Amino acid sequence: MSSSRSVRKLEVVSPVPADIDIANSVEPFHISEIAKDLNLSPNHYDLYGKYKAKVLLSVLDELESSDNGYYVVVGGITPTPLGEGKSTTTVGLCQALGAYLDRKVLTCLRQPSQGPTFGIKGGAAGGGYSQVIPMDEFNLHLTGDIHAITAANNLLAAAIDTRIFHESTQSDKALFNRLCPPNKEGKRKFSDIMFRRLKKLGITKTQPEDLTPEEVKKFARLEIDPNSITWRRVMDVNDRFLRKITVGQGPEEKGMVRETGFDISVASEIMAVLALTTSLADMRERLGKMVIGNSKAGEPITADDLGVGGALTVLMKDAINPTLMQTLEGTPVLVHAGPFANIAHGNSSIVADKIALKLVGPQGFVVTEAGFGADIGTEKFMNIKCRYSDLRPQCAVIVATIRALKMHGGGLEVVAGKPLDHAYLNENVPLVEAGCVNLARHIINTKAYGVNVVVAVNKFSTDTEAEMNAVMNAAMAAGAFNAVICTHHAHGGKGAVDLGVAVQRACTSGNQHLKYLYPLDISIKEKIEAIAKSYGASGVEYTEQAEKQIEMYTKQGFSGLPICMAKTQYSFSHNAADKGAPSGFILPIRDVRASIGAGFIYPLVGTMSTMPGLPTRPCFYEIDLDTATGKVIGLS
């Protein structure tokens, strides 16, 4: 392995400046330099300005016979309001591997939603000296993938309401004749996509005029039950007033009003499809089989039934190519997809990971982040993402901080605007030790997948040696392969060299064999119960609605899908206040939904908000453009 040409060593300053100031202090390499380091030729990628490029899926075909690199997933302990620095650690680890340990490395990150950038949250490009740059391009439009998702999602939504409307105003024959208009020669024809519906209906005829009146009716009338529609519109803006709306109130819509709502774009099933697909052909099929609701007879109605699966694929054809960017130290990053981590599986895309594994090659490293704590993110990484990708990780990192462990050990609640309790700022070994039950359960659960677990303690300046030793001891006792302290926020890759070495050893030690938590061919309930057990639950209870939905999905033939639990990220249990490692609780399943195109059933444990709001003083008050330089200011 030769040293990467584009590596840049940082000169760090203490105290650590603001993220945007660090990001702006570095002139990024032209992205074609980063691409060249990965042996990508210009026909392998499309430039999007100077610092972003879309790597084309065709790279996968060309490198089909190459071997994969090592595959590392980064998860965390149960999150707290104090923040654990999972993205920052993911970036820091890669900066260490690439810029200090001379390994080929690729970081695979999720694309953040643009909405929250203007609300409370700010950006998501890492922090301190471990960031993806340019951070404004990372946090804003990027290469338009989320915009493509919004467009596709909403085209499908428009198709649903319009179809119901047109069905309600036309006879079977008029409807059929409009769906199959005569061509210039006066002959009616089915368009290609219509053969998908004909096949589903068991009609093998190929000419419209051959259909019986009964078949005409079956083909032309989807008879969508408005109350069964689960497909909502989306927007990549924090717009709480769209959570629940009534549409169709215009006079032309003739009273066909309906209550529905908007989610934020990253909650769209199309985002989950993008993250789980493996090829253009696979994406076409997944988009076409997305279920938007049921017919009045209880049959699932798909995007292809509405004739729109092809158009959705056209809208998404560039979005399937991951975006290449770089870290502060010039190591390469693939940014791609960013599905919700509760109603979806919260992992970046399979195609990005696949491309990355080929590009780094054997002895190289791909580090990918899973959303939320390991109970959610890593679990879904293993049981959903790896199941569809057929990829096998060698190592899982679990990120922890002393502060967060103190909270799991019984530390006081953190209230925004109030000073931190002194326990978080001063040594308190017993509190840390008590909190390690949370870390330990994540280690045990993760190790059960057959991977080596490395614990990364993301150090804050107030952490003491005794506290850190307590964590390392607890981690090793729980079966971790290794546990190391890192300071990449303050020092960049140099601060994560020990972590990089530990991850290398964990990957090369052999003996890893991915074991799923559950097989697919058991019942939906048995799968839910297997996951609940990993949370520490002693049982599961279902509402009547959940029972009904499970029965429906089973009847519709969807019971073979993996399960994607929509549970709070703040606890192993359904109760966000249960810190540490709760056990013996009964996990309540309120409802059960499905993303059939993406390919999972998602039980709702509690209520998930899928559209954030803006606070009284949103971040946007600080954001502006320096019109003299064209630089973004005030982005955090």
Next chain:
Amino acid sequence: MSSSRSVRKLEVVSPVPADIDIANSVEPFHISEIAKDLNLSPNHYDLYGKYKAKVLLSVLDELESSDNGYYVVVGGITPTPLGEGKSTTTVGLCQALGAYLDRKVLTCLRQPSQGPTFGIKGGAAGGGYSQVIPMDEFNLHLTGDIHAITAANNLLAAAIDTRIFHESTQSDKALFNRLCPPNKEGKRKFSDIMFRRLKKLGITKTQPEDLTPEEVKKFARLEIDPNSITWRRVMDVNDRFLRKITVGQGPEEKGMVRETGFDISVASEIMAVLALTTSLADMRERLGKMVIGNSKAGEPITADDLGVGGALTVLMKDAINPTLMQTLEGTPVLVHAGPFANIAHGNSSIVADKIALKLVGPQGFVVTEAGFGADIGTEKFMNIKCRYSDLRPQCAVIVATIRALKMHGGGLEVVAGKPLDHAYLNENVPLVEAGCVNLARHIINTKAYGVNVVVAVNKFSTDTEAEMNAVMNAAMAAGAFNAVICTHHAHGGKGAVDLGVAVQRACTSGNQHLKYLYPLDISIKEKIEAIAKSYGASGVEYTEQAEKQIEMYTKQGFSGLPICMAKTQYSFSHNAADKGAPSGFILPIRDVRASIGAGFIYPLVGTMSTMPGLPTRPCFYEIDLDTATGKVIGLS
């Protein structure tokens, strides 16, 4: 002038194949080749894939001292359902100038809305052998400008409802304290954008703690009157069910429901701002001063009052750079902005035209298209766009077809799905002659701006020599500089060489001096009446609502803006059925609205639909991706 390197001569086939087949039969040049022909160095543009590049606004600064080329605007006769081929003629003329007449040339086109591509309309890249390629990229996401507009428009919409909500639940003091939170040192500060509101309120204090309770209230409470809100949400999808909706029905919104609706994205005022702005700094100001409604006291409330003008500019910072593409014959095209042609001014952007005029240089040609007929598109080009750009056209082209003139002469209505009346397919000179009153009035009106008028007769195979002679005679009699027949649809640039020669002569004949139709410093009503007169109206009548709005805008200090009439494009009058050149009618003004940031008042003559719908069988039934080749199929 040396011959352009990237010029490609077409081999044409008869009969003319489908647009998509012609577009796919040509391998486009890499866009860097097209850029090189324009003497653009790689630091002047950002690539977006292989066939699109954003030309950076900084080019304008660098070329400040260069002279402009000739400036040609393409308008049309009053449109009919038969189509006149204005875009096709614009492209064909440029192919002639660039590929056959050896002139430097740049075509400036509007970006089409993506929504209608999946509805009825299909694409908008020209047609036959006069097209912009790749046509799928032109018609779909392009470089994301419309997506940026959607995001910015909807961020502002979310800010409005959320602000009303937060004001309704908080005391003056709590609201103020939240708006000016303490920094790390515990000190409250105004953010930069807040000084814009303070200035508007006449408050010169710079420290939050210095404000009196009265000033705190004035500053923190926008007191937006929900009934006055004119800002709507947008989406680039034909979604008729969003035309009228009720928002805020979620339990968290505590009953703060409101009736509103979505427009298609290109109807956003932000699109009009993009089209009329001249620099980043100018765009920042225009976005900030967009008025979203009034306070309860009747004061206009702006995006900057909401603190969001800077964030909108950040979202739009890349959208301000026009997108470079190419025609079938390899001549360069700038695609930029696509505002509605009724509620907005329907012209492509000022910055694209400015960059283009510098890039072609003296003796070069910039051809830009104006929406709808010359009564609307060319009128707004002159009185709104040229007023803001300070650019002066030398020549205006008016596109006509024999068929459309026959309809203006009294030909039967055209009904979709029924065969054309034989009058349209066979020689009928009297009908053509009768229809020429429409052409003549457009010529007279356009000539009054002080430009030379060239009439382009876009020839169909059924047109006869006698019919064409009738048009040419009528055109010359009405004062046209020249009138020529063109066949660019069938022959590409070769078919528009005569037109190219005529346009060259018109531009170089001297003697042009732009005269506006009205000065800005007369009353809103006087301006409306000047325009109405050019339509042939003998007077104007205003509803009570229109009177009220005119009074309000005058009182608010906006009466100095130019006027943008929102009138049907299908007639000089307000009645779409009035073909030819109606006169003596009273033009009814139903309502008057304003786009203060874009910079115009728009009187509504009738009702304008700002959200199209989908038909029973939308175009999307034919659209799919060939997943083996990655090519789009079925796009028309």
